[in-house]
Amino acid sequence: MSLLNKIDFKCKSKQLKVLHLPCLQLNLLIWILTDNIMENATEWMTDFSDIESKFSFRTSEEPEDDLCYIVPGQPETIKECNFNPDTKTFIVIHGWTVTGMFESWVPKLVTALYDREPTANVIVVDWLSRAQQHYPTSAAFTKLVGRDVAKFVNWLQAEIDYPWEKLHLLGYSLGAHVAGIAGLLTKHKVNRITGMDPAGPSFEYADAQSTLSPDDALFVDVLHTNTRGSPDRSIGIQRPVGHIDIYPNGGTFQPGCDLQNTVLMVATSGLRNMDQIVKCSHERSIHLFIDSLLNQEQESMAYHCSSKDSFNKGMCLSCRKNRCNKVGYGVNKIRTRRSSKMYMKTRDVMPYKVFHYQVKVHFFGKTKLSYTDQPMKISLYGIHGEKENIPYIMPALNTNTTMSFLLTTDTDIGELLMVKLLWEKDTLISWPWWNPDTFHIRKLRIKSGERQSKIVFSAKEDEFSYLSRGGEAAVFVKEKETQSSRKNQRLHKLKMHGSSFKQSTE
Numbered sequence: 001m002s003l004l005n006k007i008d009f010k011c012k013s014k015q016l017k018v019l020h021l022p023c024l025q026l027n028l029l030i031w032i033l034t035d036n037i038m039e040n041a042t043e044w045m046t047d048f049s050d051i052e053s054k055f056s057f058r059t060s061e062e063p064e065d066d067l068c069y070i071v072p073g074q075p076e077t078i079k080e081c082n083f084n085p086d087t088k089t090f091i092v093i094h095g096w097t098v099t100g101m102f103e104s105w106v107p108k109l110v111t112a113l114y115d116r117e118p119t120a121n122v123i124v125v126d127w128l129s130r131a132q133q134h135y136p137t138s139a140a141f142t143k144l145v146g147r148d149v150a151k152f153v154n155w156l157q158a159e160i161d162y163p164w165e166k167l168h169l170l171g172y173s174l175g176a177h178v179a180g181i182a183g184l185l186t187k188h189k190v191n192r193i194t195g196m197d198p199a200g201p202s203f204e205y206a207d208a209q210s211t212l213s214p215d216d217a218l219f220v221d222v223l224h225t226n227t228r229g230s231p232d233r234s235i236g237i238q239r240p241v242g243h244i245d246i247y248p249n250g251g252t253f254q255p256g257c258d259l260q261n262t263v264l265m266v267a268t269s270g271l272r273n274m275d276q277i278v279k280c281s282h283e284r285s286i287h288l289f290i291d292s293l294l295n296q297e298q299e300s301m302a303y304h305c306s307s308k309d310s311f312n313k314g315m316c317l318s319c320r321k322n323r324c325n326k327v328g329y330g331v332n333k334i335r336t337r338r339s340s341k342m343y344m345k346t347r348d349v350m351p352y353k354v355f356h357y358q359v360k361v362h363f364f365g366k367t368k369l370s371y372t373d374q375p376m377k378i379s380l381y382g383i384h385g386e387k388e389n390i391p392y393i394m395p396a397l398n399t400n401t402t403m404s405f406l407l408t409t410d411t412d413i414g415e416l417l418m419v420k421l422l423w424e425k426d427t428l429i430s431w432p433w434w435n436p437d438t439f440h441i442r443k444l445r446i447k448s449g450e451r452q453s454k455i456v457f458s459a460k461e462d463e464f465s466y467l468s469r470g471g472e473a474a475v476f477v478k479e480k481e482t483q484s485s486r487k488n489q490r491l492h493k494l495k496m497h498g499s500s501f502k503q504s505t506e
Contacts, residue, residue: 044147045154045187048073053148054126057081060114063107063122070123072155088166089121091149095173095199096139100132105286109170112293116329125149131174139202142174143210146181153186165191169217172196172286173236176222177203180212180241192333195222197236197285204232204239212241219243219333223288224251226281235282240339246327248346250308254284256348288352292328295351300327301450302342303356311343314358314406317449324449345408354408356449361421364440364464365399372396375424378407379473384414389422399439418477419444419457425470436471440464444476455479 056066068081090113094106102124110122127148130141149169156162167190171179176198183193195212203211214220220242227238227247236251249255257280292299304323305316318324322334327344334340346352359378374397379388387409396403421441442464444457457476459465465474 045151048151048155051148051151052127052129053145053152055152056124056126057083058107058110058122058124060111060118063110063114064102066124066126070152070156072152075159078156078160083121083160084119085160085162087119087121088117088168089123089162090117091123091125091153091167091169091179093125093145093149093169093171093175093178094127094131095171095175096135097128097131100128102126102128103283105172105283105290109286109290112290116293116296125175125178127178136202138174139199142177143181145178147185149178149182150185153182153190157187164188165218167191169193170196170289171198171212173199173282176212177210180216180220181210183216184209184213190217192219192221193217193242194289195220195242196289197223197225197282198241200227200234200237201232203237204234211237214241214243214335214339219335221331221333222246223248223285223327225249225254225285225288226252226279228252228281235279236285240341242339243333243335244325244331244340244342246302246342246344247308248284248288248302248327248344248352250312250343252281254281254348255346257281257284287350288346289328291350291352292326292330295353296330298351298353299330300344300346300353301325301356302327302344303449304340305343306341308343312406313404314356314360314447315404316343317356317358317447319449319452345406347410354410355412357407357409358404358447358449359407360402360404360445361441362402362443363397363399363467364442365438366440367399367437369397369399369437369439371398374469377422377424377473379420379422380407380409380413380416381418381420382413382416385411386413387411388420397439415451415453416446416448416455416457416478418460418475419446420473420475421465421467422473423467423469423471436468438471439467441467441474441476 051072055070057068057070059067069077070081070083071077092106092109094102097103106124110124113120113122125145127141127145130145131138133141153167157164169179169182169190169192171177171193173196176195179193179195183190193212193216198212208215212220212222222240222242222245224236224238224245224247226236227234231238288300301324303311303316303318305311310316325332325334325342345354345356347354372395374394376392376394377389378392379390380386390407390409392405392407394403394405442459445454446457447454456479458479460475460477465476467474
């Protein structure tokens, strides 16, 4: 038995099941030893005796079952599992597990991958025995599992001369770091790694050799969906670790994952889903990627922005110089020296796509008025449809002040034609006939992220529309479209759908 296997065996022994700190130290020692070996020799690449991970070849007909395993060092298993050497290969890597079983998202992702790429190969990495330890131990095991995956990929490529550019690794939570370590150790860079909410604890301050990083593949894209809490204590990693790092809904918490919704789900479907209260936002990263596979006609868009606060003000909806991108499978693979942090909003259910608008409005008034956190309802009317009474809390409402804010809707209303703005009464004693405070608004300026259009709206009836608390809605209609706005729309359409848009999934 090799030193590697002896130490790994001790880490699984009952004596160390309770006290896991020595196990963590031993696994770090393993990495130091094997790292030194790798600098001077390549024998480890062809020694498959210490591989513990299993590589399950899943099919579209049986996405839940492990019916065939491809075993490194046994080339006959490649043919037995009907591996197709002429098409893409997806390698799916799960994360930490409490139950020691595959989670329900695994077959869903397998099915979605085959739905989008029917001839592809989908391989699920089974490292459940190491993933069900106490978290610090499983986190340390990512290095050993990463070596397993690297050996598998190197062997597969060498055995059948499989093209590196057809390999796509998808890792969730701890599995994202496994994918990164595997990508670091392969003889050649794999084409793409997708990190789905990479784990935060033990990795927030770790070096690039121990985590997912942009150097691990030709292109690395990351979805961050559960970064709430202080660094290294949030479930998902907070810092960017890819070429493109997308933070849906700010990355901290996802809509539909509040306690009320998750308790209702447990009440209707049983205690087996109790863990959803904890992992709902974490696992949303997977379902966003599944959404991108299944709903190609409703691809979500993300936008480069310096901060979540700036994005929430609607100030980052530009697509110039690659400042916007598709989310998930169809991402446009842009490699930059520094990670591009991008933001987006979503719905609480699939399909998650929403349409983003920046609204800019200047408030005039005869008297000086100042309010905070005022409830508004905004209605949008376009050539394709309408969306009425979108709720929005205006953080500040002051005389002679310009406000910019982000508004989203899940309805594709097409080109905007009319906008209504209603200021709700927020207390029972706020009666319209008590001489309510009134703001005067001359124009609204609205920018569409998805259409890349800028439209000016004027008061419908007069020079001003009037906004009163508890009063009628202020109505604005579209002014004549400017030449520059039409040009922006044409350029955006060409970039995203025309001949200049390079197919990102090749």
